[in-house]
Amino acid sequence: MFYRREFHIPMQDSQMPLFTETIGYNPAQEKISRPDGYSAYHWIQTVRGKGVVIYQNKEIILPPNHGVLFLPDVPHFYERSKDTENWETTYFTFGGSMIKELLGNLEINRTAFYNWETNTPFSSFIEDVIKRGESPADVFSVKASADVYEFLISLYKYGKVQKNTTEASHLAKLYPLLEWMKQNVSNEEIGIEEMAAYLKMSKRHLNSLFQQTFNLTPYTYFLNLRIQKAKKLLLNDSSSETIKQIAAEVGFRSPSHFIATFRKKVGVSPEKYRQLH
Known part of the structure; x- marks a missing residue:
């Protein structure tokens, strides 16, 4: 490394x-x-x-x-x-x-x-x-x-x-899920129900932990991970993946949904981001 x-x-x-x-x-x-x-x-x-x-x-x-x-x-x-x-x-x-x-x-x-x-x-x-x-x-x-x-x-x-230590306690509870999210970025089936089930807690409690710890919903946190991975794939000089392939690799069923979400988060389209970098 x-x-x-x-x-x-x-x-x-x-x-x-x-x-x-x-x-x-x-x-x-x-x-x-x-x-x-x-x-x-x-x-x-x-x-x-x-x-x-x-x-x-x-x-x-x-x-x-x-x-x-x-x-x-x-x-x-x-x-x-x-x-x-x-x-x-x-x-x-x-x-x-x-x-x-x-x-x-x-x-x-x-x-x-x-x-x-x-x-x-x-x-x-x-x-x-x-x-x-x-x-x-x-x-x-x-x-x-x-x-x-x-x-x-x-x-x-x-x-x-x-x-305070309360926030650290929340992080300790969420840590297994955060690692699981990283490993499952490409899984388009994951939503709040699957996340809550993974930690064996209610959706309401999971939302509360994320809001207190990150000031984000679990879905937004997961979406940010997907966009982050998409950025890395777009900048990979050794890869010739299309936008459609990258969309699938970061868990989007629809390329158009991926493009719209990426533009909203980053400010430019995936193709433009690739060209600028």
């Missing part, structure tokens, strides 16, 4: 305005216990699987599209959830003499848990930085400082703070 990179900042350089300490991908996140916290600002997010984070005697579930920003010296513990085979993560640690001022301006002033929409630029931010493949020397460059700035701006713009 992508790889692990780490930069180690000498003490004499720790007063730079903004600096990246480490950034990387961990394909099998190990158990971490830090009773005294970590010396720098520390971000970790889930790529696949699910983790459990313990902070201030609270246990928070961390599924995909969720992350946590630990402030320096804040005690914490995290590990793979017992009901998932593997926990893949990306991480980012950073600091700098201007970091407190910047975070204050963005009203990011405490350790907090975040979630975000799958199709936002923030989803792949760390992966994109890693893939650029700068040399270790670049950690001291303007670009490395810009990475910290852009990360925090993106977190502020796209991240939604989880305000």
Whole structure:
């Protein structure tokens, strides 16, 4: 997929305005216990699987599209959830003499848990930085400082703070369904009844959980997944699939319905989207 990179900042350089300490991908996140916290600002997010984070005697579930920003010296513990085979993560640690001022301006002033929409630029931010493949020397460059700035701006713009453990509890309940949705994007038979049946709960309760967690209905969430996959298929240079074939692959019986839905969600037709990109 992508790889692990780490930069180690000498003490004499720790007063730079903004600096990246480490950034990387961990394909099998190990158990971490830090009773005294970590010396720098520390971000970790889930790529696949699910983790459990313990902070201030609270246990928070961390599924995909969720992350946590630990402030320096804040005690914490995290590990793979017992009901998932593997926990893949990306991480980012950073600091700098201007970091407190910047975070204050963005009203990011405490350790907090975040979630975000799958199709936002923030989803792949760390992966994109890693893939650029700068040399270790670049950690001291303007670009490395810009990475910290852009990360925090993106977190502020796209991240939604989880305000309590109730939301995390909802996510834990919904996680199996979210994974099932990803695996069944092409199944045109799936509706709210099938989703509720999968979790063995009422349609009303399922709707309530989605609204409280994502501010979306289950159907809208599933539709967004379909559109996201359609975008990837449209941009696949090695594929010659027609719009009709892509429509079927993302669960639309009718190509015209797919085209109308895609235009409503994205702002242009599938064909135009393919041409523009």
